[in-house]
Amino acid sequence: MYNFDFVKPASVEDAVAALSGDEAQPLSGGMTLLPSMKQRLNAPATLVSLTGIDALKGVCRDGDMLVIGAATPHAVVARDAAADYPALAELAGQIGDPMVRNRGTIGGSLANNDPSACYPAAALASGATIVTDKREIAAEEFFQGMFATALDEGEIITSVKFPIPQKAAYAKFAQPASRFALTGAFVAQYADGARVAITGASENGVFRWSEAETALSSNFSADALNGLAASADQMIGDLHGTPEYRAHLVGVMTRRAVGAAH
Amino acid sequence: MTKVTLTVNGRSMSGQAEGRTLLSSFLREELGLTGTHVGCDTSQCGACVVHVDGQAVKSCTVLAQDVEGANVTTIEGMANADGSLNTLQQAFQDHHGLQCGFCTPGMVMAASSLLAENPKPTEAEVRHYLEGNICRCTGYHNIVKAVMAASGQDVSDTVAAE
Missing domain, CATH: 3.30.465.10 (Uridine Diphospho-n-acetylenolpyruvylglucosamine Reductase; domain 3)
Structure with missing residues (x-):
């Protein structure tokens, strides 16, 4: 890790002021930032810790x-x-x-x-x-x-x-080494309809699965998702899973989340 | 360099740290407490687990300056006041919960957090809680057995890993 100046302000105002400096970055828990700095993928001149606020x-x-x-x-x-x-x-x-x-x-x-x-x-x-x-x-x-x-x-x-929703659940298919989601689905039912967000699957990051939202908004049950399949287009493909595999997991994890919602 | 002062195992200790000095390096190289091990240095293996203000953390992914003034407990602080092994450490010895021993400090520190939160865990709960601690000898079975025994549960029928 390249060296940097470390500051730990006690207020949001002081943190904002410290972050106005050149090459300053905020540090929260550091669970991602510090490993990426060790790999020299990131080299701030100043780290501003937010954990003292x-x-x-x-x-x-x-x-x-x-x-x-x-x-x-x-x-x-x-x-x-x-x-x-x-x-x-x-x-x-x-x-x-x-x-x-x-x-x-x-x-x-x-x-x-x-x-x-x-x-x-x-x-x-x-x-x-x-x-x-x-x-x-x-x-x-x-x-x-x-x-x-x-x-x-x-x-x-x-x-x-x-x-706060009427009911909700998160179903995560964990990548066992990193414990990140290989694919995860969060479903939430509100008075005005259901919302479904998918992580781990898309090259564009988290996204809403609108077809599933439409189906679940009229019938909040796993059966409502029968016949629905997410497209493999723009899904992540890596050594842990192909785009098709992740697209399949989108459906599986959404069904599990709906079944577990409480 | 900045002076960092911590209360380590009940004693106030100070040393010098750069911005980038990790808590694990600070404990080992500046304070001479080499019981905290650095295995992977990528926050995966858990050999470096210590307690900061009562919370188990991976000390290779915490900056020394970020915990200025904190109460830190390391493996060196786990023994009883007379120097004898505490219940959990003794259980690791009694049940052969270590092979090469490299992961043991982190295992003991993580397991002691588990027992503080959940004094009578099931075997599955022990395995789940120790998910962030890797034993490269793959000696998990006896580690889990030791933690179960330290919680006061009978492990005499424990014969094989699940």
Whole structure:
């Protein structure tokens, strides 16, 4: 890893100021950033740790929304979101391993937008709002393809607002070495219809499976998906699975999620 | 270089760290606590697990400066006050829960977190919790047996891996 200056501000304002410097990058849990820096794929001049900012931490209920601070670790979401949004808590409890869940954060995961990460599926399927130091961004606009988001240079996610669904579930086919999703499906039923988001499968990152949403909005059951198949076009092909295999998993994992929804 | 001060195994300890100094390197090279092992250095194998403010973390993927002031427990802090092995460590010895021993510090630190959260885990829960700790000797069966025994459960009928 190339060396860098390390700063750890205690407020969002100080973090934003520190990030205005040349080649400065935010560091949250570091579960992806630090390994990529070790490989010298990334070499910031300054790392601005966000883990010392108490205002970015915690899970709280606000009416029909669950608001999660961006620097809240997965293990805390798994515990503190369980009563209000169990499917989201279960997703958080399946990320990585216990040590990764103690460090990795929801804001870091969303800002990185790894095409195989779990949280983007929950955010997109829930129609979540990503709140930053400057504005609020709807999940649809936030995710802009593999590792790409609507965030500007130096913009920090401060919290994520999840509308709480009537029922929901996440079904993940884990890649056993990385524990990322080879393909994962998050389904959520709301009063105005069902939403389905797929991670791990597409070269364009997380996406909504609109045909399944239409079918599930009129009949929220696995049977409603009979005959529906996702296209292998633009699916990821690598040593773990072909595009056709992933396209097949999209259907399988969506059915499992619908069956498990609660 | 910046001075970093931690409370390690109950003692205040200081050393110098660059921005990029990992907690694992800081513990081993600056504080001389070489019980924390670095296996893969890519946060997969879990040999470097320590507790930071009571939470198990992979110390090869935490910056030393990021945990300034924290309470850190390493394998060196696990023994009883008189120097004898604690219950979990003794169970690893009694049930041959180590072969080459390289992964053992991380296994003990992860397993102690499990038992703090879940004092009577099932065998499946132990295996699941230790997912982030790799034993290159593949000696998992006796590691799981040791953790079960340390939780006070009878392991006399445990004969084969699932």
